Amino acid sequence: MRIQRRILQGLLLVCLATTFIAPEQIAIASTPASEQAQILLEEMTPEEKVGQLFLVTFSGTDVSTNSPIYQLIANYHIGGIIISRANGNILVEENAAENTWTLISELQKIEYYNSYRKQPEALITTPPTYIPLLIGLSQEGDNSSHTQILNGVSPIPSQMAIGATWDTGLAQQVGTTAGKELSILGVNLLLGPSLDVLEVPQPSEPNDLEVRTFGGDPYWVGKMGQAYIKGIHEGSQNRILTIGKYFPGLGSADRLPEEEIATVRKSLEQLQQIELAPFFAVTGDAPSPEATIDGLLTSHIRYQGLQGNIRSTTRPISLDPQAFNLLMELTPFGTWHEQGGLMISDSLGSQALRQFYDPTGNSFNARQVALDAFFAGNDILYLGNFADSNLPDTFTTIKNTLDFFAQKYEEDLTFAERVDESVLRILAKKLSLYNDFKLETVLAPQDGLAALEEKSQIAADVARQGATLISPSRSELNNNLPNPPTTNQRIIIITDSFEDEATGKPALEVNTLQESILRLYGPRSGLLITRANLTSYTYKDIIQLLDFPAESEAIGASLSQANWLIVAALNTTGDRPNSRAFHRLLSERQDLLQDVNVVVFAFNAPYYFGATDISKIDAYYGLYSNLPSFVDVAARLLFKEIPNPSGASPVSIPGIGYDLISATSPDPEQTFSIYLNEAPPTEEDIQGETHPDATPSFPVYNVGDVIDIQTSPILDHNGHPVPDGTPVQFVVVSAVSGTNYLPLVETKNGQAQTSFLVEQAENLQVYATSLPAESEILQISVANPGSVDGEVQIAPTASPTSTPTLTPTNTPEPQRVITTLPPLKPTGPSWPNWHVWGLSFLITTAFALIAYQTGAIFGQVRWGIRWGFSAFIGGMLTYSYLALELPGSELLTSSPSLLWNVILAVLVGSSIGWGIAILVRFLVTRSSKIDKSGD
Template identity: 40%
Template sequence: MRHSLNAFLLAVTLFSTLLPPVGHHQLQESDPEVEAILEQMGPEERVGQLFLVTFYGSDVGPDSDIATLITQYQVGGVVLRAENDNFVDEEDLLTQVSQLTTELQTLAAERRQLPATEVPGPPVVPGPYIPLFIGIEHEGSNWPHTHLLSGVTPLPSNMAIGATWDPTLSSAVGEVVGEELSALGINLLLGPSADVVLTPQPLAPGNLGSRVFGGEPFWVSQMTAAYVSGVHSGSDGRIAVIPRHFPGYGGADRMADDEVPTVRRSLDQLIQFDLKPFFAVTGDAADPMAVADGVMTGHIRYLGFQGDNPRLATRPISLDPQALQVLLALDPIRAWHEDGGLVVSDALGLRGVRRFYDPQEVIFPNRRIAQNALLAGNDVLYLGNFGSNPPVNQVATVIDTIEFFVQAYNEDPAFQERVDEAVRRIIRKKLDLYDGQFDLNHVLPPEESVEALEPRPDVTFNVAREALTLLSPDHADQLDSPQEGERIVIFTDTRFVSQCSTCSLQPLIEVDALQRAILRLYGPEASGLVSPANIQSFTFEQLDNFLEFGPQTGVAAEGATPEPDPLAVALDSADWVVLLSLDVDSEIPSSAAVKRFLADPPVGPDTRVVVMAMGAPYYLDSTEISKLTAYYALYGYTEPFVDVAARALFLGVPFSGASPVSVSGINYDILEATSPDPDQIIGLSVSYAQEEEDTDATQTPSEVLLGAGDTLLLETSVILDRNGHPVPDGTPVEFVLNYINEGLRDTLPVTTVGGVAQASLLLDRPGELEITVVAGPARNSDTIRLFGGGIEVVRPELPSTPTPTPTQLPALQTTPGQQPTPEVFNSTPTPEARHASVDFGDLFLTLLGLAVIGAVSFSVGLVTRDVNYGLLLALPSVMFGLVAYNYYALLLPGAIRWRTWFGEAWGASTAAWFGALGGWGMTVLLLLLWRHWLHRFLRGYQPR
């Protein structure tokens, strides 16, 4: 028995080794081009392709750290970061970036053979040249997530793009990004952010600010897909786009830079909200250009992920093989992943990851972290900040990790298989970037591409103009603007950043940026509305110091009068105070100057106060907003946004945008805002489909009438949300069917696609039918009326407008074909007059007949018994007859069929007569039963 069991277990084990690792997806087909390259690669080269590394400084010479990692350890990619001082040339930044990427790719092309002492066994034969991934974050208006401060187009933030509600603008921005980065030799974009922020957390460390496209999953999906498509188009397919942070970081209350966040989300909730943008750029992408090359997994944990235990949290998704494989097995993701989609880890050296493995941060288990990330399902491992003290020991830590992987590759077949699977995806993706040509001259962009680059501020200006949002007051007609002679004081959140640690500081917004824009547009050289003497500018830091310490007088000579504080003087005489604010940051005290200013405004009651939110719009509460003359959201701080802010102050530009995220201070909820507008009238159109049949080719439209068995195709107009944009796909809609003759009501539930709802209706009931449509709170729609084979469309009457004339629809005509052919029509012949169900003639015949039946019944009762018995027979007969008449007149169920049997002329009277006869018969039967029961009761009663 023991030998049989051992044999069985051995057979199972041998069979299991033939299967792929559980949860990991293989490429659908063997790729000869990839396999040919893989055959030429040794273990070191295969392992090296897994890693994206960072480095410090801009030196990429032969003896530099990054040269060692590329040439001796075959790393597959590099990520450039401003914080690591990779960019140091402020005057000609683009040329320096181009030279840097060229030198990095040249190093990869000149990899030399590893020393024999480094690897056990015979010397390694140099493998084929495989280009590096050279990656960067480039989000626009979001320092430090945008690493190029000059030379390139001043991009809008993702939230500004989302506020336009126009995917074509998102695509246009993506094109600019793709064109500029590819010209610089960058081929990997770590972005955009595809996170959905349903409920913003302004004061939480995990607040993503204006980095996100919005809080409504459908619109975030649209913007993300358009952006990805634009990058591919602008770069001619030479940039791999990696949206982040899969499966969604929108609910996180902190960033993994400090601690791995934990979010209470079930898998179903992730599918319903957070994952939709990732579906839109993977298996559900409507356009091949919108398919992302990879997704970046986020360091985030989920409570109740599987739903069976709400108290059980996953490990960080990027390091959890069970949870990540569940996500990768979802239909849209699975198909994309099997087709070669990459899974890229977020930086594995972030403090949150280190603290997850060792809360005391005593050790940094680099081998374990990297191995867990690979086995969880990541194909590319991003070793950013990788080490216990990255500036000192990052290179040594990366080398130790690579050598550990090489050893595991040589010793563990399962590990080897997992590495080869990931490397196949990486090679395939790099081949796609360069049309299958791994030639250095083909990989490097043309030398003249950098000189040909010109910033495109017009694209950003278009976004800024369309994104401009009036948050308060509710309507633009309640606004006022500065008039000639009025004094304007401007406060600007001028935060200073630098391209490198030794580079000069530069403000995100210059202190007088808005002032210069106002004078350019409305100053003496323009309309002359504003005089330079009537406008002053200060920083938020100056305002914060003023609010904290009060006016500061200047130092004066003995006996002289001290000069007054210019800020205090400006505020005392100000007619308008304008505050340009960025996102509130707890590490920058002056960023909260607006809130401090509004807590106790140091201005007179007649001074108008305006806030321009150049970042996210949700930092002020309702009380603070109530103190403002106007509250605008611009979502970006680059020069085009400042230009639009100047125009907005003087009401020189329409307020076209709407916030893509919830703003609690104005009671603005993004899901409510994107629900159907209750004030709209939903249009209805109808088309007719008929199966193929023998029809006369000369048949006129009027010869085709609707009948039982025909199918109507119903379609709404574009249903708009409360912001005036098409409602998201999947919005529930009901076509309401009212069968007038039968008094029945039915519904056809559907959902929208492209803002439009469609449904087919089989006509299987005779009689009159009215069709309307309801979409959530939007309950006003056209009415389609079907009667006697004709159709009429009626628009509802509005109180403020005269009753519109019903649209006349022509009769329906079908065209023979193999499939039902819908034919949309807009008008019909004049419908037949609708007759009442009864008229005076029906009433006269009914009463005459009931009088006869009543008289006969009374006579029978009087002859057989007495007057009381006659009344007992006559009155119920007449009552039942009248009930039957009313039932028929109301066209209750069965009335139409009765009219079909007896005709329109006799239907009502015969219904009443038969009702009377039925009442007479029922009365006689009840009286007989009464007499029978009474007789038995009296016989059984025995008096004492």
């Protein structure tokens, strides 16, 4: 009896445990990082908590105890710092990398040692509450003001140069290089990459993005962004947080966000199609954690008609709670944010925000701006150039703001809860970088600097693969310029060389291209060219020639004697009148260009020349970056060492009629393949023999089979897979049922697939169109079940019909839609789920009550209780067996009648449980009678 009772008790415990197996595990299990973050949060003071919300800037490299940045770290517990060349934190010098490592290390040490100082003396022997700083910068690539470290690290190409390769592998390699080297320096926050989509280039507008974007196609910007982010994470070994810019996108803005807040006329639906698509791709729709962005930088941009009302204009997204929440309610963003994604405001001290709050520029209430940005939904507030109009300096403004936030934390419970929510998210991210907050873990080791001596060659790979022949076509180029320059020909090089305000140096030196040509093709490299025949001028020299020809006769004479005119072009902007030097030369002094081979290399964006300008150019190439490796590739293109550059522009170029939407549409010159995912045997396989001269057979299906078909990768005009979402129409043609158009499907990773059910025996021809491209034709044979030797039985028709043509029209009128294949798994309720579980529980409970009531009716109350429990255990064990998908369970759960199958199985299980209990009672009663008869 005791053994039987223990068995029943054990079964009851198992049943109770398995009864509450959650059919849908909605709650996310607490991770060690989140648990540790919660512990840290509970130990922090209000001042320490609000300090974590702020990213600050400072001037110079002084971090002594009297410096403002020391005071902000030691006494105000700021959470992070952004360093830059503009603020003098990073100097343009040979040992810039080592100096940056030193600065970052010192900043982290200030926080660490002051965390001890903040402890009571009685606890000085215990580990302090040390929370590392986030120390970040932007490193967008190129020799530009958006790249902070120019010396001591591997050169990084611009994002547009990467986009021109159309190679996500190269994008990842660039990210890996940048992530590895920045991590060596101690950087743990990267403001990048930019995920803006340059849908329509605006070279004449002040908001011109230039080469600070991967391109103009949302799909490809997202793919490149995913790869770049994955590279940063892998290269840094997940020691750098990536922050995507500029959410929700600046591609359609007509103002620079630093100078004036732009207003964009777009609805939320339009934003989702273009601007938001790349941000979706790196947040909730990211393919892996490594490709997921850690945070988003919210831009100061307004939208008119965001919610459909064209008369309604939002405040800047970074300050508008309603507009901000509208975006964050979109599933990819909401899911990502709930899982720990950070929202960071753009610089709250920008000139644009100052004008927004007070167009006169006389008043700027800094702490109110910070409060507005925080209430809008930002987790971290970036206080760049943050100075209140009524306070003496930035340092005082930041202190005042921190004090204000700390006071409000103690007075306003709702505000305190909102702060705790953001700080918890920030702490979890910091823990994801280091696992534990030990100084030796946080500091980048000094011996790692030796790895920076070996520079990566990834920029050279990007330069070679991204180089683009913009105009003319390859065949026309061979006619226009059949041969490269020769030894006796004179070459004039004009370079857009101007001094960068941030570096004090030109992005392109006047003789950069000349020296590259001499190094590769000069006296020491085959003597294809001599120094005497090379002359270089700047754009400023050309302006001098055009405006004061009498004072520039030497330049005019040099140009008139040239055989080749090579132009190294950057951007064209109204802020630099000299940037239009070559445009003016083409229109004002065509006499100097007669019988001269004119070759232009665009080391910035490729859309600054109009159709008339390009018509006067013999060869126009896009390089997209001004790094030395790109200059070398330009020289190799000039001398035809690279005869067929493989890159393609990732943005539209109006001057040559290059439209990116058309370029990324299916190429009509291709005939893509179409095939069966799981083809059945062919007729020859069935017959077991082949004949050399026989016509190739095609697969044989039976009536009632489902045919699953798929295309090969569909390529665009540049030879790359078409973007996701490209529509594809599958068509099935037969002599019996005519032409049938399957439901339209869209591509995924360049391919499309669909399925259909065959309803009668016939020969089928299947093809697909993705206008204007078409596939090859697939032949399929359908036989009646039971036909011998694969013989195809064609259903008779009332009258003969001619075989319809296989060439689809542009606007086909469907004759009959073939039944579409249902999913491989039934489309019933998902399994397991609360609905089925609830019904199973109620039915099992009811059956158990019936079993109990039966025992009670016969005067066996105790056995009635046992019968009830046994029935309940049997039913719930059966449900648990099915829910855990143990062997054999799929026979019931994979059926369309899932609900009824489970209920029936639970009833059977309850019956078996009750039956076992009845059997036990019978055995116990019998044993008792035997014992009594023995007595």
